Amino acid sequence: MSSKFPKKEKLKSESLIREIFKEGKSISSYPLKLIYLEIKVPVKTKIQCGVTVPKRNFKSAVKRNRIKRLLRESYRLNKEQIFNNIEGSFAFLFLYLGKEMPQYEEVEMNMRVILQKFLKKVPDEKTIK
């Protein structure tokens, strides 16, 4: 259960994506960047996650697909720590900002860093409120 990434957990709604770009908060660990937004309407799934690579940096569709797959894979293997330690629902969107083709290890390392940062940051914001 823990390391699956089914269709339901994918971020699909166009309006939600628009909202996330407009109002979402970001954490980055180059070349990755995470934009996230708390969903206030109650949804069944805890986290909806999307992945994107800009066409400006990678013209070839094959390379874009490859990077997106790497991002998804690394998220899938590491999402457990978030699922077990967080309250509420969130929408995630990962961006790849680099201009070179990455190796998998590189992507996974940065993914872990980002998720750690996220875990630290979110509870702090709640206490401030």
Added chain:
RNA sequence: UAAACAGGUCCCCUUAUCGCGCUGACAGUAUAUGUUAGUGAGGAAAGUCCGGACACCUUAGUGCAGCAUAGCGGGUAACGCCCGUCUCUUCCGCUUUAUGUGGAAGAAGGACAAGUGCAACAGAAAGCAAGUACAGGUAAUGCUGUAGUGAAAUCAGGUAAACUCUAUGCGGUGAAACGUCAUGUAUAUCAACGUUUGAGGACUGCACGUUCAAGUUGAAGGGUAGGCGGUUAGAACUUAUGGGUAACCUUAAGUCAAGAUAAAUGAUAAGGAGGUCUCUUUGAGGCCAUACAGAAUCCGGCUUAUGACCUGCUUUUUAA
């Protein structure tokens, strides 16, 4: 033998762990979820340069305009594609000095004997005209030949990827088409009745023409976001047979081969095959683990990007 050239195939394989889309079966009230089985990118999926299928739009009429094609014949659902052939151009060879003949490659290859335009420099002159040198000739004259200029010279001159003419073809919009469900509300949609003016809109750019449109009654709805259908069995592929120079076609048998939608087809590890480089052969070690590249309604072509392997009887070229 190698390369050019032509044709064909698609690229890593096995195991383990984890994972994704679709379909079937089973469990389940269930389109939730789980288990299990099957299946899951290309020759170009690309560029969008042509041609269709399919769908809808007031059946899309007439004239003008516009666009496309262009020897001849065949193939095809159709084409600007393919095949054959004629002619022309270029190159090579042979014979011979005047052409003939053989081979290869290429060609948007109708008409300048309808009209209009254009032609730098050179040249007398590129056409409402004018006329050099030499020779010949005449009653006389650019009247005739040669020279000279130039891509082209009173020759029915050159040029149409100049306007144009001829022949043939072309209604428009594209899966964000279109159908349907749910959501539910603005005068904007639909149906019936009515139809003076003809503003304005629509039907292809324009004109003609056609048609809609103020009102009443009834039904129903706009925007936004979304589900399902369209959506994958087809001008399909493979093999054999017969026809045809060929493209291709006839007949028979067999096969079923992705349907995603912020968009699935992946990640890691080990071993093996392979390629390449280095060292001393056996062998060892390093690197790569492949090129170009990712379906988005579907077909037929064209163009472009590309690595490896396999085949080639005969024919052509190059090197040994």
Added chain:
RNA sequence: GGCCCCGUGGCGCAACUGAAUAGCGCAUCAGAUUUCGGCUCUGAGGGUUGGGGGUUUGAAUCCCUCCGGGGUCA
């Protein structure tokens, strides 16, 4: 998924009804002027007209094809 437009020195533009030296302004460089610099004046360099092919005697211009950039449609 479809449609449309544009590529000319470093930058911004001309020349797009084919004609041989592809022009203009700014910028650059050199000289003059000035004690030095600026302004000003004079001169010079810098272009495979995005790449390739075709038509033509001749192509920035006409045609085909590829590359790059931009816009637009629910």
